[in-house]
Amino acid sequence: MRWQKEQCLLHNNSCAISLVYVTDDLQIKDTRVLAAMTHPLRRRLLTLLKVDGPAMASMLADRTGQAVGNISHHLRVLGAAGLIEEAPELAKDRRERWWRRTAGTVSWSARDFAGDDAGETIALAAQSINLDYQLATLRAWDTAPQSEKERWPRGPFAVDSWMRLDDAELAELCAELTAVIRRWGDREIPDDGRERGTVLVFTHGVPGQP
Numbered sequence: 001m002r003w004q005k006e007q008c009l010l011h012n013n014s015c016a017i018s019l020v021y022v023t024d025d026l027q028i029k030d031t032r033v034l035a036a037m038t039h040p041l042r043r044r045l046l047t048l049l050k051v052d053g054p055a056m057a058s059m060l061a062d063r064t065g066q067a068v069g070n071i072s073h074h075l076r077v078l079g080a081a082g083l084i085e086e087a088p089e090l091a092k093d094r095r096e097r098w099w100r101r102t103a104g105t106v107s108w109s110a111r112d113f114a115g116d117d118a119g120e121t122i123a124l125a126a127q128s129i130n131l132d133y134q135l136a137t138l139r140a141w142d143t144a145p146q147s148e149k150e151r152w153p154r155g156p157f158a159v160d161s162w163m164r165l166d167d168a169e170l171a172e173l174c175a176e177l178t179a180v181i182r183r184w185g186d187r188e189i190p191d192d193g194r195e196r197g198t199v200l201v202f203t204h205g206v207p208g209q210p
Contacts, residue, residue, distance in 0.1 A: 026083075026103035029112045031119045036081035037106070038126045041066065042074050043133055046083060046101065051198055054087045054100035075099050134202045155199075162210055170205055177203050 028034050037043060041064065048063055049055060055063075057072045064071065078084045083102060090098040108126065113119030141156065149156075165173065181201055189196065 025105045025107065028106060028108040031113065031116070031122050033081045033083065034108055034113075034119075034126050035122050036077050036083060038122055038129055039074070039077075040129055040133070041070075042078055043129055045071070045074060045078065046106070049084060049099060049101045050104065054090055054098050056096060056098055134200070137200045174205060177205075 028037075037046070044064060045060060048060060052063075057068050057075055060066075060075075061068045061071045075084065079086070079099070083106070084099050085102050087098040087100045090096070108123065110120070110123045110127070113123045163173075181203070184201075
């Protein structure tokens with residue numbers, strides 16, 4: 001199954017961006033591709049293109065509050081790295097330039113860059129940006145207006161637990177959690193008239209001391 005490969009990557013000191021409507025998976029081993037992702041705005045653009053689908057620079061500028069020229073620059077960087085591609089069939093005329101993701105899940109393992117000083121630095125920066133993105137989303141929810149929180153009275157949660165595990169058991173736990181997350185992330189959305197919003201679910205399991 002497709003998620004089995006990603007479970008190993010997550011366990012072996014790596015990061016992954018796993019989003020709804022997953023299509024193909026991409027494991028990054030090229031530092032140039034990883035470097036293209038190592039920017040907060042480009043990280044967000046990849047997310048928007050996955051969650052909302054293909055878009056033009058002007059549409060992404062509206063979503064991010066950035067200038068169109070700045071967005072276009074970052075889209076070209078992502079395109080040169082093969083992380084996104086143009087979708088000319090969506091354009092109504094030559095003035096329109098649409099972009100789409102080339103992979104649903106993007107993952108990388110720090111082990112693939114071991115021994116390469118530049119690669120290790122880029123991998124650490126990418127992991128840091130990924131963590132900042134996750135924590136920023138969590139903090140934004142904590143400070144959201146009460147009216148928004150009232151729309152989600154039961155769902156939002158936070159769980160942590162100290163366990164005694166060895167490396168193999170931690171990998172097994174990762175596999176089980178990943179399976180649940182992918183089952184919900186990959187599901188076909190029911191056409192039942194219920195209003196659904198985007199939700200970020202992320203997990204970390206790392207050795208540490210209480």
